[in-house]
Amino acid sequence: MIPIHLLVINVWFGLEKLLLIGAIISFSLVVAMYTTFAERKIAGFMQDRRGPNRAGPFGILQPLADGLKLFFKEEIIPLTSNKGLFVLGPALAMLTAMLTSAVIPWGNQIEIAGRTVSLQVADVNIGILYVFGVVSLGVYGIMIGGWSSNNKFSLLAAVRGASQIISYELAMGLSLISLLLMTGSLNLKSIVEQQMQGGWGGLLGWNILYQPLAFLIFLICVFAECNRTPFDLPEAENELNFGYHQEYSSMKLGLYLFSEYVNMFISSAVVSTLFFGGYDIPFVDETTLASNIGVNLVALLGFLTFFAKIAFFLFLFIWVRWTIPRFRYDQLMDLGWKKLIPLALANLLITAVVILALNK
């Protein structure tokens, strides 16, 4: 028998999800835009410069000017390139960057006109698996772009990028398994809710306190997955000219550069969700606060807290980039395969033993 209620189209449900998707995508894009600005500004400050300060007060219109510049640049598609794939590359890079945002709980639910709306696009029970799946797809953007350009340097960079991302995905997954042993759930929302149960308004429940090593490994792998310094080998300017997007120009190049920042934003969100309690406000008990000032306000505060955590990680990305030089390729592989994976396995073993001992 066909469960008939699955066939009924709920217009309001569709509309509210559509609005949420639109809001999240535009929010991610704006944040990514201003991360480029923050990158340049903080780079300037760290090098005792002022950074961009000409466009608008303090240069806050700089990302708009950059975007406008990219749009007006001449679009060049190399004659010997594979045109279909050449266009597909940046689109895929951007798409996979945005896709991950679907499973991240951006806040608790809000109430509008009697309806409870969850601030999560898809509350799937395999959230983390989904994240891993989409992140692996991210290799295609780099690979297709580098290969279809028909350029030695692009191809080299793409191969580097692909092998780097594949190698670090392993350690990333292994470090998360020890976290999953504790939570017992792949659902991102329930992971956040578990962390909110801890003492001090949730602060003592944050996973970072129980899995610091897993956090460290995960963070390093996230840096590698986002192709950020010290793992920015695919775009090593001084050895590969520019990297896998060397033949790209105009907004296609813009999409590639931009997808890096979107990736940074989304992975910051994932790290804060998994290890730093997501939208949990420290020192505050959300349920008692909700009965005092209403659910919507608490959701807003929760979202702001979440955003503050994300902003910290974005700053960390930039901070590390302007501090640490790039790894050599063999060092990169050495770190990934010989250091991080055994470390993650050891962490997994210890976690398993401790959980077994505590449950008995």
Place this chain on the structure above:
Amino acid sequence: MGQLTNRSRTLEQKPLTFWESLYLPAIFKGMAITFGHMFKKKPTINYPEQKRPFSPVFRGLHVLNRDEEGRENCTACGLCAVACPAEAITMEAAERQPGEENLYREEKYAAKYEINMLRCIFCGLCEEACPKDAIYLSETFAPSDFTRKGFIYGKENLLIPHPIKDKENYEVAKGQREQQIKNK
């Protein structure tokens, strides 16, 4: 064969200790340094809004001087052109006609006075050579131009504004000259 200098040193390359091979302490140290730099004073000057003050002996663009009544000091004697090591100055003399006494201070004046700013080395010898206090070097430098012709400055570019008719610009152009003369 012995060493020519005693500057060479043998480098000691010890294997990394466990603490060093973790890398993380060194990374945190580096991050602390970069973080500290964020709050340091920036040496940059926001150029068009803020300008670095020139030193009192700065030698910039030339100014042809007038006296208090607005008459040109220059008598086209040519001493500046002779003194100029870069041969940047050319001039043509003319005789003052009756009725031009309010324009030129003495009977002879420079009808044409040109300085090629591409040749000029801003040494200030013209200022030192001038017996009439007619030329001096100011506190501005020559702006950029698209052609070489644009760097040949004529009288219209060099002459100081009229002290009575255009008092405001005259004061600006004169700058801190009086002060400098007093300091000498």
